[in-house]
Amino acid sequence: xxxxxxxxxELVQPGGSLRLSCAASGRxxxxxxxxxxxxxxxxxxxxVATISVNGGTIHYTDSVKGRFTIxxxxxxxxxxxxxxxxxxxxxxxxxxxxxLWNIRSSWNSYDYWGQGTQVTVSS
Numbered sequence: 633x634x635x636x637x638x639x640x641x642e643l644v645q646p647g648g649s650l651r652l653s654c655a656a657s658g659r660x661x662x663x664x665x666x667x668x669x670x671x672x673x674x675x676x677x678x679x680v681a682t683i684s685v686n687g688g689t690i691h692y693t694d695s696v697k698g699r700f701t702i703x704x705x706x707x708x709x710x711x712x713x714x715x716x717x718x719x720x721x722x723x724x725x726x727x728x729x730x731x732l733w734n735i736r737s738s739w740n741s742y743d744y745w746g747q748g749t750q751v752t753v754s755s
Contacts, residue, residue: 634658634730634744641726641749644718648753652713654728654746661709662686665735667742668702668713670724670751680726681713682735689735695721718753725750 640652654666667682681692681702690702701714711728726749729742736742 634664636728636730636744636746638728638746638749641751643752645755646720646753648718649716650751652726652749654711656709662706663732664730665733666704666711667729669727669729669739672724677739679737682737684735691737720753723751723753
């Protein structure tokens with residue numbers, strides 16, 4: 633069982649940066665692949681990024697490549713999403729998620745979810 637708590641979302645101007653954090657509690661965080669997803673009003677939940685258990689394999693959705701960076705610190709049981717050059721279309725609730733072992737990009741492959749943190753990009 634893993635409990636996830638996201639933080640770091642806020643209102644930011646276009647072109648700005650934010651770092652989201654997802655703190656995990658429970659057992660064996662280093663056994664879980666982690667993902668970030670987002671959901672904008674009226675839209676389906678969308679894959680953003682995923683990172684393998686040791687951080688050696690990372691995937692991003694095309695729209696965030698070169699702007700977002702996912703990372704993890706297994707000693708702190710935390711996964712991060714550094715977001716740079718933010719655009720209004722990045723506005724969404726951002727969720728972190730966990731699944732045992734192998735990374736996936738489909739949201740329904742993940743077993744544990746946080747409550748989400750709101751990111752709003754607007755001038």
